[in-house]
Amino acid sequence: METPEPIVNFHSVTKRYGSGPVVLDNIDLTVCRGDFVTFIGPSGCGKSTVLKLVSGLSPWTTGSVSVLGAVPRAARDRQAFIFQDATLLPWLTTQKNAELALRLRRMPAAERTAKAREMLALVGLDRVREYYPRQLSGGMKMRVSIARALTLAPQLLLLDEPFGALDEMTRNHLNEELLALRAQSPFTAMFVTHSVAEAVFLSNRIVVMAAGPGRFHAEVAVDFGYPRRSVLRERPEFQTKVNEVSRLLHQVEEVPA
Amino acid sequence: METPEPIVNFHSVTKRYGSGPVVLDNIDLTVCRGDFVTFIGPSGCGKSTVLKLVSGLSPWTTGSVSVLGAVPRAARDRQAFIFQDATLLPWLTTQKNAELALRLRRMPAAERTAKAREMLALVGLDRVREYYPRQLSGGMKMRVSIARALTLAPQLLLLDEPFGALDEMTRNHLNEELLALRAQSPFTAMFVTHSVAEAVFLSNRIVVMAAGPGRFHAEVAVDFGYPRRSVLRERPEFQTKVNEVSRLLHQVEEVPA
Amino acid sequence: GRREAATAPAPANALVKIRFQTDWFPQPEHGGYYQALAKGYYAAEGLDVEILPGGPNAQVMTSVALGRADLGMTNGDDVIVAVARGVPIKMVGAEMQRDPQGILFHSAHPLHTLRDLNGRTLMAGAGSTWLQVIKKKQGIDFQLMPLVGDLARFMNNKEFVQQCFVTNEPYFARQRGADVGALLIASDTYEPYRVMFAGTAMLAKNPELVRKFVRASVRGWVDYLNGDPSPANRLIAAMRLDLPPEFLAYSIKAMNDYRLVSGDPTKGEFAGQLTAARLRKQIDLLQEVGVLDRKVAVGDVASFEFIPKN
Amino acid sequence: MRLWLLPVASGALFIALWYGVRVYSGLQSWILPTPLEIMEAAWRERTRLLMAAGNTALGALAGFLLAGSLGFLTSLLLGASQSLRASLYPWLLVLQMTPVIVLTPIIVLWAGPGLPGIITVTWLISYFPIVANMTQGLLSTDLNLVALFRMGNASRLQEILLLRVPSAMPYYLAGLRIAATLAPIGAIFGEYMVGNSAGGTGGLGFLVYSYNTQIKIPALFATALTSCLLGFIFVAAVALLNWAVLHKWHDSFERHDH
């Protein structure tokens, strides 16, 4: 086994938006190739902000961030980002929306149509390819967004609560598909979710974050090894891990009011 | 105990959007005063549509719908709707957004300010009252939307995945707060969620829906009685109920692809 | 409102208010009226005259017809056309025996008669009566460009010809070093007056005031052109900071040279005169080229009783 | 159905009001002709009006298309970069705010009198509303979608063509709608300023000039009416375009059902 190659590095990073309060406080993080790192923590603790720093969509305030050996922006061609909102173009159909990322990469039309169809089928949207976003349900919109990102086969995939609007079955199914895709064409993932079970099922590392200001509270290694099948969820060591992460979460979360 | 008063009635309701396919097929439903009915089912099966019919935001195609003894629109003054999206006005601060529903009801400024503050505190947003929506995280936006609806103290509350974007702790906390509010000033609730545990914890009735076309697959009564405390979640009969609903869900969900 | 000012019986010694509407910003071509005002000729007739300066779209005839002004001045043709359209006004005296409209040309490409317009491009007011007359009556053919008010294109192009006031534009063109001439449009076949006119209501109710006004105005004109024009020029200059004194002098000289106000004494013309014969001829001509809606009699367009005797 | 009746009804009201004003205020036909008088004049002068309308339509259409396309392209430049915006916008404003009368000699000299000059004036008049609107539209793009494009490593051109342009369409179309009303009056104004004609045939601008001088007021109003009808054709064309571009996805086309 090779030594893992670090592809995302945060060194003493702090972040504030404009002149607002500190949102991320003194963060250190190394994500290695092949990692599936999940960030979990209370609403507003800065999970989306971490992903925005990695993607270069938002600048950090102090410290340093490097991604795939470069400044974050320079690594975008090897990244894909599933945003917390679906961010579909309202004037494009489902099919065209799913093709968008490939279109931006100038893939020939026929090829990208096929690729987008494939991913739309994966997320179960083959029947609404000609619908406009305003004709889709909330979960369907989110699935279009997921399909769009998956067409890219990126080296680094950023996922911000991609499955939050989906029912458990679809969610589990997509979890498994995601891991299957990763086995086919390996990518590194930085993942945000509120579901501890999902985090445990998908990741090899879970970062539990605390709020006010946002910081890393603890990291949990999940060493079940890939590939993982749905039966894993039934196994007692899975539940043990879930409990461990939940306990950590309870430590950081002060219930409001 | 009085005979329960029916306040929402669907009789053989079908729904299609424009000339599209059938989205809800032959639905019959009676919701009685004090019910907490949860709709659960695969993404795109028509849960949001059911709530839209009750609120009168969308017309049904055949059959009949009556709400609080009237056509749906006429009952809006006694309803509140938490949409699947936060739908905040981008030009208003958190505080002003939370006040909006009361402002539409022409409540005097001082009173509504106090009420909105109270609800913002409940959802843990007291520190961002002066933020604009674009400065909030996804979960924070959703919580503003929840606070806004709760200021109204409605007779009938429609909730479309209100807690989907929240972490488990906040979610559980808000679940309990919701029940507490309901104990104070009783309301009937129609609730959509993808979390079976949440459904079981909150509801006295759970409707499991199937897709293609959307229809009611089964109904489960949850007779734990209110008030319910968080310890309920630890009890074995809770888990039994969760398992029962999950099993029903597995029946209806055909995994895509 | 405003109408009563002219019709109310004047108390003894009090001056009767008269509003007089001109067709343009104050300029030497209005000099006679300002002279009459400055030298007290109106006051001497018992009139308190207010000269309402015009401007673009001054709507002189409309103003008078609606009683917003008591009298006004404009081109004689226009009054005839307006009367034929039913506008209730009448000429009451001539301001100028000939309208000062002319055509400005570069001496390098001169116009000796209107016939020389054949085949050239003329910038002029589209729809002007005189255009119809020379086109239809004299068979002259030319390209027409609407008159906007700029002389830049004229200055830039030696073949350009442009409608002007002979009393006005030539001065400025020469000032800028151009060698130009101006051909008066009025000729034997077509001789429009420049006239004073009043509303028919005013004529019916208060002919005496009209008589006094015309008399004093003609007196003012004669004095302006033959005597010392400075009283009027001072009034004009106060409202027209842009006009140099030399221009005022030029304009007065041009009015004298072309005998616009006094007319040709050998033909029996004099300041203020309107003759039925010339108006008849004018009406016939307009009728012939088709700009009149209906037949009008000389008596419909003018009243000769106010013209001061020479 | 009923919606078609409303303008007719309000039109009837408007005409009644018109007659009322005429009668009550004692105005006469040389100030405010009645609709009937205008229709009579329109009928009398129909051949001249039609010919003139044809001429004007040509200038208006060419000027409008020029404004629509150049306005679009200019906005792309302005929307593309803040530097270009800072460099060009002030000079566009200068162009827009310089009274046409001052430019008339230059226009005639460079574009030529007659149709080319008329087209230039029409363009000058209807160009800026398009630029102002489209530029605002390009800048108003949803920043979440911009972030999506940034993440997709979209080129500046892709961001503009695939994202900003479609999302600016409602603004562009509102600008086109303004331009559609300005084009015919712009052409008339252009004829007024830089038109020429062999001996008196020209567009509606010529007729306006000559009817005005000749105090043919009903005919003047008939000319105005013709210009309005011409304008309606332009506006209708833009409305159709608006529908075609937006109805499938934009919120200004309210779904009956959502």
Place this chain on the structure above:
Amino acid sequence: MRLWLLPVASGALFIALWYGVRVYSGLQSWILPTPLEIMEAAWRERTRLLMAAGNTALGALAGFLLAGSLGFLTSLLLGASQSLRASLYPWLLVLQMTPVIVLTPIIVLWAGPGLPGIITVTWLISYFPIVANMTQGLLSTDLNLVALFRMGNASRLQEILLLRVPSAMPYYLAGLRIAATLAPIGAIFGEYMVGNSAGGTGGLGFLVYSYNTQIKIPALFATALTSCLLGFIFVAAVALLNWAVLHKWHDSFERHDH
């Protein structure tokens, strides 16, 4: 910082081009004066230009405010109901598309010549872009937010004032920006059409006449320059308003950081 230099740099380029055209094309100062000649003329005529600019500013400001406020109110009516829109919009278009020259006699008659007439003309010219834009804005409101208001049992008035008006602000402000450039030239045009010189001094429109007949072309361009400067004040005021209204929440104010 650098952003302020750009228009200056492009201005220098523009002026160089201008000189180039003058020299290369052999034009003379009565067609295209050089910037220097214009500045000289502006300095020479400074008192008159200033006084005239003052007069014009008055007409322009009054007309602009009238257009801004009436345009706002009209759009509320049009945005409020489809029936009102169907009834009124066609007649607004007629008003907009009737050449001002045709209305001039009526304007002079009803509003009076001089300032009132000038204000009316300015209003007529700058009114419609505001109405067209604001109406489009009112109709473009996010339908999800409309649903929120429907659920809140909002009255029609609340829906308009609390929802549609704020969300139409970017459109309204784009309309105001267009109107801001139109107001000064509208006032000049108004002076040109219905001005008089009561009181002895006129506005810039009067100077245009005067300089034109007197062939003072550099002074004419200096007048145009003055009109542009006046226009810039209007545009700057609107830009300020735009900033004040939108910067906190609207996506056209790009956050450096999101």
